[in-house]
Amino acid sequence: MAATLAESLAAGDPDAFAALYDRLAFRLLGAARTMTGSSADAEDVVQDLFVALARGRARLAAVADLEAYVFTMLRNAVRRRGRRAALDRRAVLALATPGQAAGSFTESPPELPDDALVAAVAALPEAQREVVALKIDAGLTFAEIATVTGTSLNTAASRYRYALEKLRTALAGREDA
């Protein structure tokens, strides 16, 4: 089934891209939002991802695990976007007056009911936030997460465990306050 879809994608069939979108969009958007902290950014990243898939479709015929491949591309796209945003931020801050700079780039307000949890996830280190996104939003196994992030299975599982510990501590502090 997956191989057939991968072959159709490699052949440049637009219906195959629509099928891939219908199958993965919810999970891709969720994972991208957890990684970027913004729903709008998540939609842009997913669109860029599909364009990249269409341009490099010839490679898809040789892909064994299509989902792992797509989520790997998503992770890379988010990281590229993060680097670009950091450069833009530095450039603007270098030009801004101190008063303007202080008001710039405030965190976007949480968009989910569980505000405290969203804020705690956003505060996780990037590597741990990725693992949470891939485990919770994408629904990948630790073995698949290890493939996507280029780490060992133990590292992926440890990062997830550390992330949960940090979230628990952060939430306990907020809820006690």
Place this chain on the structure above:
Amino acid sequence: MREPDDSEFDALEQRLTAMAGLAPTAGHRDRVLAAVRDALADHPVPLRAGCGVDAGSRATLVAIACSALLAVIAPWLGMARAFDRLPAEPRLVTQARAAGIDLPVHLATTTRGPHETTLSPPVERSPGRLPDAWRLRTLLTGEL
């Protein structure tokens, strides 16, 4: 800091799972698929997997690689020819030595080429080494 138990992590995972995923906003699917169609139209011929080099460029790269290889190998080939031209001991001298004939130094070294059948200078002109010259001549001609 106390060690968290599994029930706390389970509860946390449930909260995370409750907000997992994100439904696309209206029009996102259409925008994405339109961008995909544009990308497919812009790249009608799929690139070769993992390569990104067309046939013409590949031929050029092969030619450059061959030239570089020749540039490296050529000096070695020249050295090999130079070695081939070095004075070598004639087969006859080797045979004579194997037969226990103690050839004069000038006789063994002034002859060029490993396959020459004559020795220079002639055996007869080797002063003072007539026994060796005689034995060599016997060896060469097969006479006893």
